[in-house]
Amino acid sequence: MSAILEVAGLTRLHGPGCARCVDATGPAAGTNVCPHCGTVVACADVSLTLMRGEVLGVMGESGSGKSSLVRLLYGDDVPTSGSIVYHDARGDKEGGTDLLALNAQQARRLRNRHFGVVYQNPHLGLNFRVSAGGNIAERLLMNGELRYAHIRERAMQLLARCEVPAARMDELPGRFSGGMQQRVQIARALATDPPLLFLDEVTTGLDVSVQARILDLILELQHQLGVSMIAVTHDLGVIRMLAARTIVMKMGRVVETGLTDQILEDPQHPYTQQLVASAL
Numbered sequence: 001m002s003a004i005l006e007v008a009g010l011t012r013l014h015g016p017g018c019a020r021c022v023d024a025t026g027p028a029a030g031t032n033v034c035p036h037c038g039t040v041v042a043c044a045d046v047s048l049t050l051m052r053g054e055v056l057g058v059m060g061e062s063g064s065g066k067s068s069l070v071r072l073l074y075g076d077d078v079p080t081s082g083s084i085v086y087h088d089a090r091g092d093k094e095g096g097t098d099l100l101a102l103n104a105q106q107a108r109r110l111r112n113r114h115f116g117v118v119y120q121n122p123h124l125g126l127n128f129r130v131s132a133g134g135n136i137a138e139r140l141l142m143n144g145e146l147r148y149a150h151i152r153e154r155a156m157q158l159l160a161r162c163e164v165p166a167a168r169m170d171e172l173p174g175r176f177s178g179g180m181q182q183r184v185q186i187a188r189a190l191a192t193d194p195p196l197l198f199l200d201e202v203t204t205g206l207d208v209s210v211q212a213r214i215l216d217l218i219l220e221l222q223h224q225l226g227v228s229m230i231a232v233t234h235d236l237g238v239i240r241m242l243a244a245r246t247i248v249m250k251m252g253r254v255v256e257t258g259l260t261d262q263i264l265e266d267p268q269h270p271y272t273q274q275l276v277a278s279a280l
């Protein structure tokens, strides 16, 4: 197995920053706000490797930095320091692509083609002013596909695969249920066949039965298409179902990392023990 994404020392500070921000925050300090300068340390020194075809889980309490991490990886936000290297299966150059060294246009092109994202809030991931099919078309257009008939057929295919009835293709997402909106987001994220997907609380807030069907769909995508994924959730049941390996975050730091089964059955870090115990 080879790595698709290698992240090292990823740090994102919100505020003026000072020499002591990182040392004065984190689980041991019990805060993610620097007492010296008031800077919020959204994440600090996060390192991880995602293997090709793997689903890596990210769990942790609210405010632990999970969404911040996803935003940095997807390129919605820029880290204060650290590195992100992406390895393209299709003729990767030796050593991979340093995402943070790309200019804005290169970064946009790479992410449109290679990355997909599904947000907890469908309003962040979908354009509510255009139809379900139009949301998929947008991504294909960004990727240079201009043939109308192709776009329409591809949109229909993707919606079908995500179990959105073809008859609803021309409806606005605002008329859909929450579960259906997530399906359209997944279809949109898959439009360019990206090898890498970021899922941020993709089933949070949905009915249990709807959750189960969306998780099934995600697992199917992983098995059939071999998509690599980073799946953020504070739901241990979701982590158990999706991710073979998991990292646990607290106050912006990774406090534990390992096989999901081991983490859930024999957590090493006191914080993870507490998370697991409180979910029983």
Ligand SMILES: Nc1ncnc2c1ncn2[C@@H]1O[C@H](COP(=O)(O)OP(=O)(O)OP(=O)(O)O)[C@@H](O)[C@H]1O
Pocket: 014, 032, 040, 041, 042, 060, 061, 062, 063, 064, 065, 066, 067, 068, 069, 234
């Ligand atoms: N733009 C910002 N400015 C200041 N602080 C921010 C900003 N974005 C995030 N933070 C802070 O960074 C910390 C991590 O937030 P983040 O949204 O990553 O947490 P999370 O683990 O996704 O939480 P949740 O489970 O509630 O979604 C929080 O303390 C948050 O308030």
Ligand SMILES: [Mg+2]
Pocket: 066, 067, 068
């Ligand atoms: Mg979040």
Ligand SMILES: [Zn+2]
Pocket: 017, 018, 019, 020, 021, 022, 034, 035, 036, 037, 038, 039
């Ligand atoms: Zn500081």
